[in-house]
Amino acid sequence: xxxxxPVAVGPIDLEPAGAPSALPVPPRTYEVRTFGCQMNVHDxxxxxxxxxxxxxxxxxxxxxxVVVFNTCAVRENADNKLYGNLGMLxxxxxxxxxxxxxxxxxxxxxxxxTILAKAPWVDAVFGTxxxxxxPALLQRARHNQDAxxxxxxxxxxxxxxxxxxxxxxxxxxxxxxxxxxxTCTFCIVPALRGKERDRRPGEILAEIEALVADGAVExxxxxxxxxxxxxxxxxxxxxxxxxxxxxxxxxxxxxxFTSPHPAAFTDDVIxxxxxxxNVMPQLHMPLQSGSDRILKAMRRSYRSSRFLGILDRxxxxxxxxxxxxDIIVGFPGETEEDFQATLDVVERSRFATxxxxxxxxxxxxxxxxxxxxxxxxxxQERFERLTALQDRIAREENARQVGRSVEVLxxxxxxxxxxxxxxxxxxxxxxxLVHFSVxxxxxxxxxxxxxTVPVTEAASFHLLSDPGPEQYVLRRSRAxxxxxxxxxxxxxxxxxxDGAVRAVSLGMPALPVRASAW
Numbered sequence: 006x007x008x009x010x011p012v013a014v015g016p017i018d019l020e021p022a023g024a025p026s027a028l029p030v031p032p033r034t035y036e037v038r039t040f041g042c043q044m045n046v047h048d049x050x051x052x053x054x055x056x057x058x059x060x061x062x063x064x065x066x067x068x069x070x071v072v073v074f075n076t077c078a079v080r081e082n083a084d085n086k087l088y089g090n091l092g093m094l095x096x097x098x099x100x101x102x103x104x105x106x107x108x109x110x111x112x113x114x115x116x117x118x119t120i121l122a123k124a125p126w127v128d129a130v131f132g133t134x135x136x137x138x139x140p141a142l143l144q145r146a147r148h149n150q151d152a153x154x155x156x157x158x159x160x161x162x163x164x165x166x167x168x169x170x171x172x173x174x175x176x177x178x179x180x181x182x183x184x185x186x187x188t189c190t191f192c193i194v195p196a197l198r199g200k201e202r203d204r205r206p207g208e209i210l211a212e213i214e215a216l217v218a219d220g221a222v223e224x225x226x227x228x229x230x231x232x233x234x235x236x237x238x239x240x241x242x243x244x245x246x247x248x249x250x251x252x253x254x255x256x257x258x259x260x261x262f263t264s265p266h267p268a269a270f271t272d273d274v275i276x277x278x279x280x281x282x283n284v285m286p287q288l289h290m291p292l293q294s295g296s297d298r299i300l301k302a303m304r305r306s307y308r309s310s311r312f313l314g315i316l317d318r319x320x321x322x323x324x325x326x327x328x329x330x331d332i333i334v335g336f337p338g339e340t341e342e343d344f345q346a347t348l349d350v351v352e353r354s355r356f357a358t359x360x361x362x363x364x365x366x367x368x369x370x371x372x373x374x375x376x377x378x379x380x381x382x383x384x385q386e387r388f389e390r391l392t393a394l395q396d397r398i399a400r401e402e403n404a405r406q407v408g409r410s411v412e413v414l415x416x417x418x419x420x421x422x423x424x425x426x427x428x429x430x431x432x433x434x435x436x437x438l439v440h441f442s443v444x445x446x447x448x449x450x451x452x453x454x455x456x457t458v459p460v461t462e463a464a465s466f467h468l469l470s471d472p473g474p475e476q477y478v479l480r481r482s483r484a485x486x487x488x489x490x491x492x493x494x495x496x497x498x499x500x501x502x503d504g505a506v507r508a509v510s511l512g513m514p515a516l517p518v519r520a521s522a523w
Contacts, residue, residue, distance in 0.1 A: 035062070129142040296343035327357035
């Protein structure tokens, strides 16, 4: 496909075609609907930043002028979900022909012309490698009155250089790499996001410093395989060095990362985690299967003994580390013996939580053509046994937290029963979800503030805390101040203290790249 569409640098004309120049035209609005993983969530922040940089404002009432779908090709029924949503918008577009619809992300990279064939009312289709082209594609579609398709086969510009509209003022995603060099037979990501491309350490640290300057106290480093970071520029120890460098950033309280690969996970990373105070005692380590035979069929290039050895070494250095994982049930050819091996590894691993998936064919992956595809009923029965086991383990591991005091970073989210219980929600240092109450008469925290509370009850998926007045400790933070400023900015009211409204810019500013990586 063409690679000639320029990346939008500044505001461009996204007003309705033919709008009278003499009359003021209200800014067009946008909505971004995201499916998939953390990489997609972060890409959606960039899409929002691009659209706002082009003069659009976020829609709050479901009547956006521009609707963008950022799609996933990994999740089951991803295409059905997309086309179902597009179908619901068809009638709206017939009533409002000036509305524009765009589809991007992994499914767009894979399906390409198929999207326009199935949903010809879509205005623009763009891939994972050219997010920055979206405003220009929308402009061209409106001008030409014709759908625009642009899919590049390699990255045109590193996404982190694009404008970004952060979803949170107290925490942020920071990409350290894009793409993947692995060849897992069940995964289509390398085909859609390309080979791994690493950012230079100085650029990453500059972005983190900018986030912290804007009030963030937590960052999560993102990559398809974060612990292979540095291979592109010849430094196999780069990821451990990056973690240690994060420890020197003043004001950065919490550092997380996802996802590593067991085959490339090295002891220097464990040492960096243990010795860097702001790197959290939490690790997401994808298992996928406990059967060595299935791991080989998956091309996962490690075996269960190596996986368990990593967990043992992590817990030796960080005894209270919470470890989570990904597991696939029902991979082609999986026998009852293979599945039992997975149950055995899960029992021994004592995961705090696990993301469990039933295998389903992904067109374009080697596993889709393997023999011995399992019947749905067999996969479902094994899936239920696995989730029952993991739920029990998670409940037991959470029960061990009862009586401990935990430091909770308060979020702006609320538990399912929050309106009934009046509990607030946050994350402990080990990433466990905590619902807590504020004692009567005690000051309430803002999102971004930190409370220290005792764990009084535990369930499989969360901890509860109902502290007494003497057990509740609130620490107001810069992140809470940033939350106040962002709320004042959105409401157009002064912030407490200086009487001025200050915008919170959480995009990547033009900071110089450091001369030295470390």
